[in-house]
Each structure stands twice: as C-alpha cells, then as structure tokens.
Amino acid sequence: xxxxxxxxxxxxxxxxxxxxxxxxxxxxxxxxxxxxxxxxxxxxxxxxxxxxxxxxxxxxxxxxxxxxxxxxxxxxxxxxxxxxxxxxxxxxxxxxxxxxxxxxxxxxxxxxxxxxxxxxxxxxxxxxxxxxxxxxxxxxxxxxxxxxxxxxxxxxxxxxxxxxxxxxxxxxxxxxxxxxxxxxxxxxxxxxxxxxxxxxxxxxxxxxxxxxxxxxxxxxxxxxxxxxxxxxxxxxxxxxxxxxxxxxxxxxxxxxxxxxxxxxxxxxxxxxxxxxxxxxxxxxxxxx
Numbered sequence: 677x678x679x680x681x682x683x684x685x686x687x688x689x690x691x692x693x694x695x696x697x698x699x700x701x702x703x704x705x706x707x708x709x710x711x712x713x714x715x716x717x718x719x720x721x722x723x724x725x726x727x728x729x730x731x732x733x734x735x736x737x738x739x740x741x742x743x744x745x746x747x748x749x750x751x752x753x754x755x756x757x758x759x760x761x762x763x764x765x766x767x768x769x770x771x772x773x774x775x776x777x778x779x780x781x782x783x784x785x786x787x788x789x790x791x792x793x794x795x796x797x798x799x800x801x802x803x804x805x806x807x808x809x810x811x812x813x814x815x816x817x818x819x820x821x822x823x824x825x826x827x828x829x830x831x832x833x834x835x836x837x838x839x840x841x842x843x844x845x846x847x848x849x850x851x852x853x854x855x856x857x858x859x860x861x862x863x864x865x866x867x868x869x870x871x872x873x874x875x876x877x878x879x880x881x882x883x884x885x886x887x888x889x890x891x892x893x894x895x896x897x898x899x900x901x902x903x904x905x906x907x908x909x910x911x912x913x914x915x916x917x918x919x920x921x922x923x924x925x926x927x928x929x930x931x932x933x934x935x936x937x938x939x940x941x942x943x944x945x946x947x948x949x950x951x952x953x954x955x956x957x958x959x960x961x962x963x964x
Contacts, residue, residue, distance in 0.1 A: 678844050680822065680879050681855065687878035688858035691865065695719070696726060697802070698857070704778035704803035706730055711798050712763045712790075717754055719864075725752055736767035737776045745963030748952055749919045755908070757915060758950055761964075762790025780804035807852040809841045814863025815856070819844070821867060825884035827893040828869070910934050910943040915952060924962035 696702065697710035709729055713722040729750060733739040739747065744764045751760035766788040770778060778799065779785055785796035797808035811833055820829040823840050830837070846852045866873050874880050885891070903909055913933045917925055934940040944961075947953040954964050 677846070679882055680844065681846060681851075683878035683882075684858050684862060685851075685854060688854070688861055692858075692861055693719075693865075696723070696730070702803075703734075704780075704799070705734070705736055707803035708766075708778050708799050709763065711795050711802075712759050713754060715759060715795075716756060721754060725750075725754055733767075735776060736770040736778065739764060739767040740771045743964065744951070748915070748963050752919070753912070753916070755912065757912075757952055759790070761951055765789035766791060778803060780806065782806070782808055801853050801856050805849055805853045807845065807847075807849045808856075809838060809845060810856040810860070811837065811841055812860060812863075814861075814867075815841070815859050817869060818859050818863045818867045821872075821885035822879055822883045825888045825891075826895075827885060827891065828895065828898065831896060831899075907939065907943050907946070910936070910939050911947055911952075914940070914943060914947060918953060918961065918963050924956050924958070924960040926960050930961060 692698070695710075697706045706726075710722065710726055713726055713729075732750065733742070742764075744761055747760040747764040748757055751757050769788050770776060774784065779788075780800060780803070782796050782800045785791055785799050786793070788796075791799075794810070794812060797810045798812070800806040801808050801810050816829040816833070816837060819837065819840055820826050823844070844855075846855050862877070866877050874883070874886055877883065880886055914930055917929055917933050921929075930944060931937075931940065934943070944953070948955065951964055953961050956962055
C-alpha cells in the first residue's frame, strides 16, 4: 500500500466532478464514447456533444445502424474527426462480435477498430472496474512530479513510467479502478501543466518534485499545439461545409471555404484518403 493512496482517494471522494460518464448510472457505452471524445479535447467541449450523441445513439447498435457520415456530422467541431469514423467502426464490430455489448476484457477491447492500449485500459477500468494501468497525460504528469521528481514526463510513455504506475496500482480491482480515476482527476484539477496548485494537493508533502524545489523541465522542447492557418484548420473548414449541407456539395463550395488553393487541394485529398469525405459519381463531395 503506497502512502499516496489514502490521501488521493480521500481527496477524490470530496472533489470529483459529476460527469455523465462516471458513476453507477453510466453505461459502458457512455464511458467508451467519452474516452474517444476526450482524446486531446477538454471536458467542457466534450460535455454537450457527448450528451447529444448518447441521446441519439444510446447503444452501439444505434450508432452502427447509421452511416459513418452521420457519425462525422454529429462529431461537430470536436476536432480530429477520424475519431468519429473509428468509433463508428468499433460500434459496428461490437454489434457483430459482442452482441452489442461493450466488452469488459482488455484484449477484446484492444481488438476493436481504433482502440489502442490507453483506450482499452481506460474502458476496461472505468466501465467495468477492472485493474489496469491507465496512463493519460494527467496521470503521467502526477507520477512524474510526485514519484520521479520531474516537472513533466517524457514525450512518450517509457518502460520506467509504466513500472511506476504498475507498482502504485492497488491490488484489488475496485480500489485500483478508483485510484486510476482519482489520479487522473488530480492531474486535471490540481496538478495541472501550467499552474499546479500545490497548496490544494493532498500529497504535496509526499511530492518528490516539490521536495526538490520544483526544478524546471530540462528535457526536449515540448510540443505546442497551433491552429490558425494549419492543415487541421483547413480540413475542419472543409468538413464544416459538408456537415452543414443536406447532401453532396460541388467543388466550388469547398473552394470558397479556404483561400489557399495548394493547401486546400492537399487537405481535400487527405480527407478523401482518410475516408472522411467521398467523391460522388457526379463529381461533387459528400460525407461517407
């Protein structure tokens, strides 16, 4: 039993946000949808889309019965819309291979389209109470500071990080699941990247980074997300034209959405290659 366990779990009991994908009332499908939507996207932006999604498609079978294009349309402005295609593909596989029920085992989840290690572990843990290491950005930052004494973790998950997380995971499944979500919440609300609130941290007295005097990060430059003028923004602008249209649109509508012809052509080609748009027989463009 780590000295970190009790204070973090007690803090979570008092400070956990009420989110629709948490608690005994949340379905495994609700948890799964949230995990897809929360990748690189803040909770505040996910909440309204998650609610609309679960209202329209309360089960995997409901989503699988619709076209993948409708999934892309409903994804709205969450960004990284390939996640919508992957979630639709996973829902289709759940209907075909698991009787429409989100599987509980890590291996079954990992075998679904679009689900990697983190997402499989998170769904198994948060939807089914299983015992798995769940390493998202927030969890990695908490462990980097509290245990390893550095401000930020490495750019990608290391073997040493995984070993630390495994060593800290409580033995019994219910406590392990609670621990995983508690550490994630601590990183999201208190041990934040830019302005950690050490005065509110339940394990400040045990934190190796704080004990070392909070040494500044000295690793490789950290990536800074940009948006304006990027291919991501261009792709989003083109997709928005299709989301707002009843059916297909001519190329001229897309040309009017972005001024840079070379970038627009490149992004349109990438959207077609990713399966987010299709070319009709008439030469116009539509959601899949």
